[in-house]
Amino acid sequence: MSPTAPWTVARIQTSLHAKKISARELATEFYAKIDRQNPVLNAYLTLSPERAYAQTDRVDAAIARGDKLPPLAGVPVAIKDVIGTSGIRTTCGSKILESYVPPYDATAVARLENAGAVILGKTNCDEFAMGSSNENSAYGPVRNPVAPDRVPGGSSGGSAAAVAAGLAVVALGTDTGGSIRQPGSFCGIPALMPTYGRVSRYGLIAFASSLDRIGPFAENIADAATVMSVISGHDENDSTSAAVSVPDYSAEIEKPVQGLRIGVPEEYFAGGIDSEVKDKVLAAIALMEKLGCRRIPLKMPHTEYAIATYYIVATAEASSNLARYDGVRLGLRVSGATLLDMYRKTRERGFGPEVKRRIMLGTYVLSSGYYDAYYLRAQKVRSLLARDFSDAFQKVDAILTPTSPTPAFKLGEKTSDPLQMYLADIYTVTGSLAGIPGISVPCGKTKAQLPVGLQILGPHFSESRVLQLARAFERADGFSI
Amino acid sequence: MTISREDVLRVAELAHLELTPDEAEMYRGQLDEILNYIGKLQQLDVTNVEPMAQMSFAPGETHSARSGPNQEPGTPLRDDTVRPCTVADAVLSQAPDAVKPFFRVPKVIER
Numbered sequence: 001m002s003p004t005a006p007w008t009v010a011r012i013q014t015s016l017h018a019k020k021i022s023a024r025e026l027a028t029e030f031y032a033k034i035d036r037q038n039p040v041l042n043a044y045l046t047l048s049p050e051r052a053y054a055q056t057d058r059v060d061a062a063i064a065r066g067d068k069l070p071p072l073a074g075v076p077v078a079i080k081d082v083i084g085t086s087g088i089r090t091t092c093g094s095k096i097l098e099s100y101v102p103p104y105d106a107t108a109v110a111r112l113e114n115a116g117a118v119i120l121g122k123t124n125c126d127e128f129a130m131g132s133s134n135e136n137s138a139y140g141p142v143r144n145p146v147a148p149d150r151v152p153g154g155s156s157g158g159s160a161a162a163v164a165a166g167l168a169v170v171a172l173g174t175d176t177g178g179s180i181r182q183p184g185s186f187c188g189i190p191a192l193m194p195t196y197g198r199v200s201r202y203g204l205i206a207f208a209s210s211l212d213r214i215g216p217f218a219e220n221i222a223d224a225a226t227v228m229s230v231i232s233g234h235d236e237n238d239s240t241s242a243a244v245s246v247p248d249y250s251a252e253i254e255k256p257v258q259g260l261r262i263g264v265p266e267e268y269f270a271g272g273i274d275s276e277v278k279d280k281v282l283a284a285i286a287l288m289e290k291l292g293c294r295r296i297p298l299k300m301p302h303t304e305y306a307i308a309t310y311y312i313v314a315t316a317e318a319s320s321n322l323a324r325y326d327g328v329r330l331g332l333r334v335s336g337a338t339l340l341d342m343y344r345k346t347r348e349r350g351f352g353p354e355v356k357r358r359i360m361l362g363t364y365v366l367s368s369g370y371y372d373a374y375y376l377r378a379q380k381v382r383s384l385l386a387r388d389f390s391d392a393f394q395k396v397d398a399i400l401t402p403t404s405p406t407p408a409f410k411l412g413e414k415t416s417d418p419l420q421m422y423l424a425d426i427y428t429v430t431g432s433l434a435g436i437p438g439i440s441v442p443c444g445k446t447k448a449q450l451p452v453g454l455q456i457l458g459p460h461f462s463e464s465r466v467l468q469l470a471r472a473f474e475r476a477d478g479f480s481i
Numbered sequence: 482m483t484i485s486r487e488d489v490l491r492v493a494e495l496a497h498l499e500l501t502p503d504e505a506e507m508y509r510g511q512l513d514e515i516l517n518y519i520g521k522l523q524q525l526d527v528t529n530v531e532p533m534a535q536m537s538f539a540p541g542e543t544h545s546a547r548s549g550p551n552q553e554p555g556t557p558l559r560d561d562t563v564r565p566c567t568v569a570d571a572v573l574s575q576a577p578d579a580v581k582p583f584f585r586v587p588k589v590i591e592r
Contacts, residue, residue, distance in 0.1 A: 240536070364484070380531070
């Protein structure tokens with residue numbers, strides 16, 4: 001193994017066991033790299049060395065005693081800053097929570113730490129996870145480590161950039177309409193959105209509760225599988241988390257893919273798709289056929305209504321969830337003469353423009369006289385979109401599409417036109433609305449050396465199969481096709 | 482034009498947002514464009530379609546034909562038993578203005 005090879009979960013375990021490096025030394029190495037690179041990338045908002053070194057000392061003591069190590073022992077991880085961490089500031093990329101320190105850990109964070117992971121810090125993101133470029137963070141944009149004049153994608157841009165730049169081995173992000181998969185695609189790393197209910201949302205600060213999900217970014221599929229085995233499963237603190245048994249994803253991913261039926265929906269290759277993206281994704285699909293998968297053309301007729309549906313459902317839920325930030329219970333307060341005055345001044349100063357825009361859109365579609373025309377209708381179209389998928393999964397085992405119609409765009413390129421930014425979420429919001437799992441894996445680069453992402457979607461609770469296809473693609477060198 | 486300046490100001494009031502005149506004008510234009518776009522949902526016939534409010538997996542219900550024979554997605558509710566809740570101090574520690582055991586706010590009722 002070359003000394004410059006990226007750290008992976010497997011390499012860390014081997015090195016710790018062989019006593020080539022201690023968990024503390026490894027964390028120190030990562031913090032040194034963060035110190036060098038974060039001033040440019042802006043991937044981390046807060047570092048948590050005290051908590052990290054307390055954990056590495058526990059891991060190193062366990063190694064000294066010769067204990068059996070848990071699956072993520074000593075693995076440096078980054079956590080998106082919408083996921084609550086006890087004692088570590090959690091801002092959601094917003095001024096309104098600039099000094100908020102949660103009194104408890106999100107379940108996913110607690111599970112990572114129980115499995116030996118070392119939390120290095122909290123990563124930058126679009127404010128309250130609302131955005132597709134990370135330019136909506138109140139703490140400045142993140143730069144894409146692959147092309148620093150470009151966005152890393154969003155909203156989990158900091159988590160994607162941290163893993164892609166080697167500033168964390170794995171990271172947690174959240175996906176509401178594409179916020180894990182699209183930055184994974186832009187930064188050229190695997191990024192998984194699990195089934196709704198697969199991973200507990202307890203401690204995840206809500207954006208749109210019927211859509212929000214926590215999932216991993218990783219350097220490779222094996223690491224993503226290990227993280228999924230750790231964070232998945234029922235949690236009595238989240239009534240929407242499903243009591244479905246958690247497979248050993250690490251064992252599942254090596255299963256053969258021969259004979260699996262892969263659906264290719266024509267709607268995902270039309271319209272404004274970049275021709276280089278299209279070529280790479282079609283080449284990726286051809287490679288899967290070579291590996292023994294059967295390609296089946298699909299029609300998913302409601303796809304063109306997905307963006308409209310998503311931006312009604314998500315903003316309606318957001319307008320309700322964000323009503324709690326009013327200067328009373330937590331976060332910023334701007335004083336006012338009356339209670340109402342205090343609410344308004346606090347929210348005016350605390351929220352950025354995109355959050356205000358979405359709160360207003362959500363309030364409008366829920367307001368008297370418009371509820372039936374917008375919100376109720378969108379919920380019905382959501383049923384139709386979900387039906388497109390359940391019909392498709394009668395015929396195929398997985399669906400392959402591009403993750404995003406374009407590679408990473410330039411910083412500032414789309415900020416003046418919110419609708420254009422929304423429209424770029426076309427291939428990811430469908431899976432979000434249907435509640436199904438999906439992974440983005442790298443499938444080569446454009447001529448300008450920008451990563452392209454292949455999206456693999458599966459039925460509810462089919463993470464094993466989605467990861468298995470991703471692993472077969474990785475093994476066949478599809479990542480650099 | 483789908484949304485007027487008055488509509489924007491009314492929505493801002495409902496949402497407890499205070500907008501400057503410039504902001505009101507910017508949001509009016511942007512929301513108008515977005516609402517015109519999402520208006521395309523009116524083209525669809527949704528008669529007899531049930532609204533989907535939440536992903537839910539009722540116990541025993543299998544949502545996709547090939548998700549496997551042993552999978553029984555479910556979101557069980559826990560037993561309705563009283564448990565101690567001792568988080569008040571931790572919660573109040575994050576409040577901008579707290580006088581235990583209360584959040585303090587500007588006077589609401591004039592007397």
